[in-house]
Amino acid sequence: MRIKQKTCALLAAAATVAAGLTAIVAQPATAVPATIPLKFTNNSGRAEPVYIYNLGTELSTGRQGWADAGGGFHPWPAGGNPPTPAPDASIPGPANGQSITIQIPKFSGRIYFSYGQKLVFRLTTGGLVQPAVQNPSDPNRNILFNWSEYTLNDSGIWLNSTQVDMFSAPYAVGVKKPDGSTISTGRLKPGGYNGFFNALQGQPGGWGNLIHRKPDGSILRALAPLYGVETGALPASIMDDYVNRVWSKYSTQTLTVTPFANQPGLKYYGRVSGGVMNFTNGSGQLVTSFQKPNASSIFGCHQLLDAPNDQVRGPISRTLCAGYNRSTLLTNPNQPDAGNSGFYLDNVTNHYSRKIHAQMADGKAYGFAFDDVGHHESLVHDGNPQMAYVTLDPFN
Template sequence: MKTKFTYYRAFLRSQKITMVLALALTTIVAWSQPVVPFTLYNNSAYTDANIYVAVVGKQNGNHVWIDTRTGAVKPMQSSDNTVQGPIYNGDGGPGLNGRYANCFARLSEIPNKVINFPGITGCRVLISFNSQLYLYFFSTTQGYAAPNLANPNDPNQGIRFEVIELSNADNGLWANTTRVDSYQYPMGLEVWGNGGFYKKVGEFKTHAQILSQWQSSAPAAFAGCYDAAKGIIHFPSKTPAFQPGGAQGNYFTSYIDQIWSKYSTGDLIFNSGDAGTWRGRVSGSVFAFTRTSDGQVARINRKPTSVEAMEGSGALAEGGEWDKVVQSQICAAINRHAIDLNLPVGATQDFATASKYYVNNPYNWYCKFWHQPDVSLDGLTYAFAYDDVFDKSSTINASSPLRATITIGGFVGLSSNPTGVTTTYKDCNYTGSAVALPVGDYNLAALNSRGILNNDISSLRVTPGYKVTLYDNDNFTGTSLVITSDNSCLVGPGWNDRATSIRVAQNTSSFSTRMEAENWISMSGVQTETTQDPSGGNLNVGWIEAGDWMAYDVNIPTAGTYTVTYRVASPNANTNLRLEKDAGATQLGSVTIPNTGSWQTWANVSHNVTLPAGAYSIGIATSSGGFNINYFTISNGANIAALSARGAAVEVNPETQERLFALSPNPVKDQLFIKDYEQIKQIRIFDIQGKEVIVIERPGSTISVQSLKPGIHIVQIERLNKSISKEKIVKE
């Protein structure tokens, strides 16, 4: 499926023709797919009233659009073309009257800024600024006319816009940001799914910073990709310089000629990952490949042009399924200059090692720019059509998606999830159907409109740094229950059948944020590697030596004392780490890192620091090096101090004030003592990220917690009468 979907998305990006034709998918879409709510968060310089949103895609082979004001899925019809657009040089567009589809809504008009996506494929979320885009709808079978900026008469000339591509199909949710045609404004994308799935992609610099960095670093050949008048960076082949006859029209021609020449006398062998190892040779102009495992044949029928190599078009986008698999590999290898012509014929080429990309000329510098980790999170982006070869794209695939957030303006200045999304569940195990609620007020009608009936909420999962208040009337004034940064089952207090309104808001009294170490804004001397840390994350930072440093943007809600906890691993004793501000001029504190046993044996070390309020950069530096770091968390110390002060986690019957159970000591080092353990059916302990770490059926009077990592943990108690309670403990 991965290889088929790669081609499908690359086709979706092609804008060589104006009309978007029907896509012949190789799978049948399950239109019973769960609806996935997408929250649009505005982190841009534009007001909600100046941001326009439209959604177009396909259902059951028909072209449709989603009315973002109502959520209704509607067929594309020429009768939708009622909006008067600009007319350039007398060109009235396909309808000859300058009228275009009335399919856009202002962000301010979208209820709760949430769009619910049903089963849909070939879908684009189009986001424009200061004006709607002018799409022309033909019919459900013919599709629509998209912006074509190569046409000087196109009505969308001068309108800034961005695109999120997605498909919600039988193989899950697929979504990505894209830089394939151009960059116009920073964007961010996050997806949550069942089983703790979470992935985040996008840019984390301002628009001005990105444009400045491009201008200061672009080599002369690519400088013309920047359109200063419009503030846009175009894909190279979309500029006159890289078109045939232009100054860079033969940019890749010599490299392609050398490849075709070298492998006319010997074999090119490469491993394509999931699709196997291929052996190929040029005969005439045809590059024919055979898969070594089963003899499957694939071809490139002629030598591609420089433009075709950049775009993954023409000779690199034709034929059958396996032809396109090989063509995508060769296209990616040309853009990245991953085909090593210094290796002898017959040697197996390594196209998968990212450190070899964009090193030797010629390579696509536009792509290199967007893959820089100080521009795009984890260096992941869609910079050319086949950037997903060896998973270097900004694609997010959630097999069982719950919700997603599109951050307009990218993640600059945001140190944690900006939306305060709370997820409501229909059971107390957090496995039932879930609906996301971003910051805002929701009365009973609003909850019902999102598919939440009054008695359907049994539990809430609240994002750290935010709080949820439940009210027992529809006016946000009655008896209330406040939940912050926690998983809370609502059965015990009976709030699942009492709450008729919910308010989601920031919680400045309780703050916690986790920073992945590899998501630096700048660094010196370090590298990343795949982590084996069971507490999560894909990468950790290593190769840290004396004098190395990393910088991160944070946004601290209020000035005060915070606990900073670092997830570290080291085979060395007494290495050190210090936290800095103001480029090292302000020392915030330091910790000693112990010998944890190996480079991938992980432990937590922490210290308390005083931080000012506001958005600024902090740095992690070292005078010794010799350790790895996976992530660090910053949280206010109020919860830890309160737990330490009372010495035990205690639950009290709210009606009789009788102690129901007690956990002591708290903080705890080795053994946790349980009062009234005879009434307990099960104890489950979770770490601060929500991962279950201990489960005990019918516990005795004590349980061992030696295996817990230092820090805050949540203890969930299920009694014999099936009531459930939770409390926090601190493991020393």
């Protein structure tokens, strides 16, 4: 799911990983230990010190906190209002060309890393306040950082690279399987980092406004378009033309959604009538309805495209969100799409996600919250992981 500043730690991070779970059938783990090793390698080519944080929810208790380098859990102390400084949860990272191995416990959470200086975390009475660099006053705004999300439980590990909130410091993730082989994702093509920012800067329509720079002009990140709309960097009407065309098409035609790949006979049928898109099941019964979505709803997969954790509206909404971001609803009335050849071809589309996918070595990314619809997400999973990997990649 989309990740916004939270007063409760890592709810959205857990949702993002969970989104990947719906598309993957986990293999039973033989015996996932209490912690597994994570090898953290710095191939960035940068000289600044690196700081690592492992923040999340302890699955055995539901407590929120942080893990030290040995995998030991530390619950957050009570916060305050205004927020109070959180304990220093940083782990010294490896220098360029070096690696360290830490232990990660059974968490649902995030592995942050920052260059040059430590991140600023605070605690409210509701829990941890996440960095929210779309806010100009956020203390982390001028820090170069990024994060990966993971869930480690009795069924194994799910580990992703994510660009749902922003595209920033490049990295890849991987998992070592019991047979000794390794699967990985998240790596950019050679030249992909600069290629992405150059392409985004050159995209007409204000997309270059998503790029954040330090006071010295060096690039920090590109915000996801949801935050571009929320902050005014992108016009709120940026998706209206496409939505209007979708609304017109399905006033006279039917949009068929088959939300579960393993249930090809379960279909829902959408038609626009009376200003809403109504979905019926195979018996003709109305199951849910959607108002015409705006750009915020599309880019955030929320609000008018809310996706509750149910078996009807949520799966339909996920599919619609993917179709709007990829601009395939006009070209394919049977959703989701079988492949990616038709993605992002309309002039009105999520150009941020389009340009991220174009620079990925394997084509996979979390360019928006439900990029896992159809298995296009940058996620690795194994039911009996021997080791996890995070590798900081060059800025080229």
